[in-house]
Amino acid sequence: MILTGYIKDTFAASRLLKFSTDSNFIHVDYSYKIFNHLERSNGFIWNAMMRAYSQRNHPQKAILLYKLMVEKNVCPDKYTYPVVVQAVSTRVDALEGKEIHSHVLKMGFDSDVYVGNTLINMYAVCGDISDARKVFDEMPVLDLVSWNSILAGYVQMGDVEKAKLMFDQMPRKNVIASNSMIVLFGRSGRVSEARQLFDEMDERDLVSWTALISCYDQNEIYEEALATFTEMYARGITVDEVLIISVLSACANLLVVKTGALIHGLALRIGIDSYRCISGSRDAPKSDIPKNVATDLWTEVLKGF
DNA sequence: GGCGTTGCAC
Numbered sequence A: 001m002i003l004t005g006y007i008k009d010t011f012a013a014s015r016l017l018k019f020s021t022d023s024n025f026i027h028v029d030y031s032y033k034i035f036n037h038l039e040r041s042n043g044f045i046w047n048a049m050m051r052a053y054s055q056r057n058h059p060q061k062a063i064l065l066y067k068l069m070v071e072k073n074v075c076p077d078k079y080t081y082p083v084v085v086q087a088v089s090t091r092v093d094a095l096e097g098k099e100i101h102s103h104v105l106k107m108g109f110d111s112d113v114y115v116g117n118t119l120i121n122m123y124a125v126c127g128d129i130s131d132a133r134k135v136f137d138e139m140p141v142l143d144l145v146s147w148n149s150i151l152a153g154y155v156q157m158g159d160v161e162k163a164k165l166m167f168d169q170m171p172r173k174n175v176i177a178s179n180s181m182i183v184l185f186g187r188s189g190r191v192s193e194a195r196q197l198f199d200e201m202d203e204r205d206l207v208s209w210t211a212l213i214s215c216y217d218q219n220e221i222y223e224e225a226l227a228t229f230t231e232m233y234a235r236g237i238t239v240d241e242v243l244i245i246s247v248l249s250a251c252a253n254l255l256v257v258k259t260g261a262l263i264h265g266l267a268l269r270i271g272i273d274s275y276r277c278i279s280g281s282r283d284a285p286k287s288d289i290p291k292n293v294a295t296d297l298w299t300e301v302l303k304g305f
Numbered sequence B: 001g002g003c004g005t006t007g008c009a010c
Helices: A010-022 A028-037 A043-055 A059-071 A080-091 A094-107 A113-125 A129-138 A144-157 A160-169 A175-187 A191-200 A206-218 A222-234 A241-270 A291-304
Strands: none
Touching: A010 A028, A010 A043, A028 A043, A043 A059, A043 A080, A059 A080, A059 A094, A080 A094, A080 A113, A094 A113, A113 A129, A113 A144, A129 A144, A144 A160, A144 A175, A160 A175, A175 A191, A175 A206, A191 A206, A206 A222, A206 A241, A222 A241
16 A cells, blocks of 8 residues: 555545454554554544554553544544543543543534443443433433443442333333343342343343343352253353353352251261351350361262262 | 444353
8 A cells, every 4th residue: 555655545544544453463553553654644543543442451542542633633523432431431530531521512422322322331330320310311312222321320330229210211122221130130139020020031142141140149049040051051052151150150159058068967967066166156165176077077078079 | 435332250
C-alpha cells in the first residue's frame, strides 16, 4: 500500500488499520504505529484505535486517545462514545464517567440507544444505580439491551425486589434477562424461585444451566447441583470451563461433607466424639487424639475414596 | 463508506 500510494487513501488506510486491530496476532503497539503514520485520519480511524486499546486491556490509553482526539479537533461521532464509556467502565471510575457523560450531552448523542446503554452499564458497574436509572428513564428509545443493563445493575446491587419489578415490566424478555434473575435468586438464597424461573424458560443456554448449578452450589445443595449437571449432560449440551468449575466446586464440597460425616462416624465408633477438639462441646475435657487413633482415622477415610 | 451496547465460576 505504501508502494502504490494507497496508504494515502483514508478509506483504504482505515481498512488496513481495522484489519490490524482485529487480528489477534498483531500487537496493539504495531496497530498504533500504523495509526500514527496515517497522513489524514477520520473518526473511524480514531474509533478503531481506541477500541483496540480498550479491548486489549489498555482502557486508560483509549481514554487518553479520546482526549487527544478532542484536542486535535477530530469530531467524535456516535460510534466514539460506546468505546470511550466502555473503557471508563473497565476502570470503574465514576468521576471520569461523569465527565464523559457530560461530553455526550454536549455533543447531543444522549438519544442514541447504544450510547445510552453503555452509560447505564457504566453507572451500574460503578455501583451508581440511581444515575444508571436516571439515564434509563430519560432515554427516548429503549431496547432489550437497555432493559438487561439496568436489570444487571439491580442484580449487582443484590436488590431482588427492584430487579423483579424491572423483570416483570420488560416488554420482551430474552435468555440474558432470565439468566440474570437466576443468578440474583441464587445469591439471595431464593433457590425455589431460581428453579421455577429456570423451568419456565422457553429457551435455555449454557449460562442458564451454569447459573442454576452455581445457585445450588452457593446454597450448599451440592447433590442437586450434580443432579442438574447430570440432567444437562444427558441432554447432550456442550460444556465449557465455567460450568466445569461450578461442577467441580460442587464435587469438592460434597466430598468435604461426606468426609466430615465419615470422620464423625469413625469418631463415634472409636468413642472419642465427646472430646472437645472434635465435637466442639464446652463440657467435654480438652484432649488430643492419640497418634495411633489419628492414623487409623485417616486410613479409614482414605479407604472410603 | 466501514465501527458501538447486556448475562454464568473460583
